[in-house]
Amino acid sequence: MTRQTGNTRKVNHRTGLKRTEKRATSWQSLSMMILAMAGMVFLSACGGSGGGSSSGFGGDVDALSIPSRVMLTRAEDDSVSASTSQNGFSRAVYTDEGTDYTNLVKDSWVDDTDALEIVNDILGVVQDTAYGEFMNDGPYLALVKKVGDSEQSQTGQSSTNATTEELMEMVVDVTRESNDDPMIVKIWVKESDGSGGNAMLIRGYFEVTEGVSDEYPYGAMEAHFTGTPLDGNGNELDIDAGFEMAMRIGAAGGSVTIELVEDGTEPEGFYSTNVNVLASSDLTEGKAYIEEEESWGGGSNEMTAWFAYNDDYFKVDEDDVISVYSKSDLVHKIYRYRLFDEDGALVERNSGFPIRFEDGGHGYAGYHGIWSPFGGEDMDGETVIREGTFDQYTIVQKAGKLIKHSKEEILLSKLNGIELSTWDCDESGCQDLVVKYDSTAEEFVKRGYRNEETNWNVEPLPIGEQTAVAFEQWEGAWAEALRAYLPLGSLFNESGDLIDPEGTLSYHNETTVVPGSDNLPVNATLHHFGPATPGSQDWSSPDWREYTFDASAMMLKNGAEPIVFESGSDNDWGWHIMPLVPDADWSESMEPHEVWNLDVFYSWTTGEDDWNKLTVLQDGDGDYVAFDAPLRINYTHQTGYDINYDTNDPNDGKIFGMEWDGFDLMIPWKFDEDHDDWFPVINLRDSHADGPSFTVGSNTYYVKAAEESLVMSEVDDISVANSLEIDYTLTATALEYDASKTELVGAYPTSVDLEVIKGELVNAD
Secondary structure (H helix, E strand, C coil): CCCECCCCCCCCCCCCCCCCCCCCCCCHHHCCECCCCCCCCCCCCCCECCCCEECHHHCCEECCCCECCCCCCCCCCCCCCCCCCECCECCCHHHCCCCHHHHCCCEEEECCCHHHHHHHHHHHHHHCCCHHHCECCCCEEEEEEECCCCCCCCCCCCCCCCCCCEEEEEEEEEECCCCCCCEEEEEEEEECCCHHHCEEEEEEEEEEEECCCCCCCCCEEEEEEEEEEECCCCCECCCCCEEEEEEEEEEECCEEEEEEEEEEEECCEEEEEEEEEEEECCCCCEEEEEEEEEEECCEEEEEEEEEEECCCEEEEEECCEEEEEEEEEEEEEEEEEEEECCCCCECCCCCEEEEEECCCCEEEEECCEEECCCCCCCCCCCEEEECCCCCEEEEEEECEEEEEEEEEEEEHHHHECCCEEEEEEECCEEEEEEEEEECCCCEEEEEEEEEHHHCCEEEECCHHHCCECCCCCCCCEEECCCCEEECHHHHECCCCCECCCCCEEEEEEEEECCCCCCCCCCCEEEEEEECCCCCCCCCCCCEEEEEEEECCCCEEEECCEECCCCCCCCCCCCEEEEEEEEHHHCCCCCCHHHHHHCCEEEEEEECCCHHHCEEEEEECCCCECCCCCCEEEEEECCHHHECCCCCCCCCCCCEEEEEECCCCEECCEEEECCCCEEEECCCECCHHHCCCEEEECCEEEEEEEEEEEEEEEECCCHHHHCCCCCCCCCCCCCCCCCHHHHHCCCCCCCCCCEEEECCEECCCC
16 A cells, blocks of 8 residues: 655644534534533543442442543643742732632643544533432433634624523433442433534433543443434424434553444435544553545545554554644643632622523523523513522513613724724625734735635735725724724724824723613613614615613614514614714714714614524513623733743734633634634633733733643654554444444433533532
């Protein structure tokens, strides 16, 4: 067999067929699950839960620990010092022994293959259920927080208020007859966006014979899974679509073994995966075989790869192309951070709580609205109870919502190099144009257009076409780094000249106006410069219009008529009427662009989507529940704070508008063409290890990574790994899916108590 060598084409060491949207199975969509909070059941990268026990079956029975993640290999992360100083100052209180900051253990792993992604999704989700605390207690429900894809929107139409928090329902039943018997874990998962975009019920059956230990680094277990599509009401469908999967993890003769088989069928195609891994007990050396196949719409792809790795290198032969990656040259990809105060306590936000509907379904109510996996769009008037306290509420849903815009200022020079997205439209349509401010030349310059087919990356314009651009007074751009819309037209005079290159730009942050909050304008008169008919796209004769916000109805009105989106009208994503100027700040002589200098103005959004509507809870006394908006942090980046850069950091000096909702610190992500994957734009060091601290008002906050992967860098000269030989005798695993195992899982339990929410025990003492 002739083997091609050298970097003749780009090969992703996280090998495997790139997962298309159709290939995105239910388990793949779980890869962004939150891990347990500090102080709760929290597993290390190769650790497991298992502190719980039960007195059932005639005595104390201990839970066996299941790993939270498996990897082909390990690599030493020596890039983070154990520094006890903070930017040259003495040790701070937040690093004292016993604080939430100190107790947080980072979950760190080597990002070595996509083929084990499904296994790790499963293990991570099971970990989040605190299964070790419920041995022999019967089935219980866990709600786990599901964050949207990391591929955050970078387009000109981004909005900071378009997200409703989603959770996933998972029922778990953990049993073990004695400490000499296997532990059986049955799971039921209702995934609202599963294979092919269909809702799906997933059944899983774990048989765990050994917990995680020195002899069994990943324990010993065999598990089988099957998924069936659901209709809109959560009922199983008898159609030719779903998946079957089996995995086996163990240790034999001092070696770790990992095996996986998966087959899926959908109306438009099929896919299959086979993984066979044999590694040393410390995972520093080993070998693996992976094959994948998929077919969609008549086209098909196949991939076969062999792996070999040792302490120094990771070697891959994928379809006769050999690539080598260095285990000492690691790039950090931080998925999740935690934020702490000066005492080292986790910064809490009243961001929301879980609810139960009258039909028994579960959901989550929070700052961004209400989520339910199988609920209807119209929830107005429904009665719900809060899980844990059983307080009763009524859902109030309006056809639109008012947004308050609060002024901030930024030096124009601070925009230097930040990508700004705006629409460039002509008769043929609109493109997403990226503009950057050049502080040296003191001008905004066209850089290129985003391409949806290349993950919204910028396709640069030819150098000769990267010309200066001026903005009309009503124009602006979206800055993903700041998570804000910037009214750039206010920087220019009527001749198109930049007024003051050393001046400031006023922009506004957004918060949703809810009943009972301090930002509620009561029966306010609001002025808008726009068409005669609200929501119309006819701007032939714009003028100032007068509207009224009815606080009792929470509706914007034109006279006595509420301004509500009409189905079938222009802009099928809804109407967005802005800016709305408070009467006290308005005058007949006001120019429209002067609004951007106001401390406060408002906007009204209305449409058929949930994010266009106001959805809140009202208690029995008629009072509305108020949730905390995310904590806003404006952070100026320094090269030394990024764990991946020593010099030449492209983000040095740039400002980032980050938000903390009590669970995640929102940082922009961007598709990295060098690694063929999405990465955070910045990856921050821990505060105690020479990372940043943040000041908001009179408060100082500290950051620590909770989850990260270590991505190996490809080497140019593959001969450095000539001594590392690939074993081409390793073949596909003979493991097969066993339907008799998933049949033991049975029907979805209809009456279970909620015990775990986003990694926390509901009824913890």
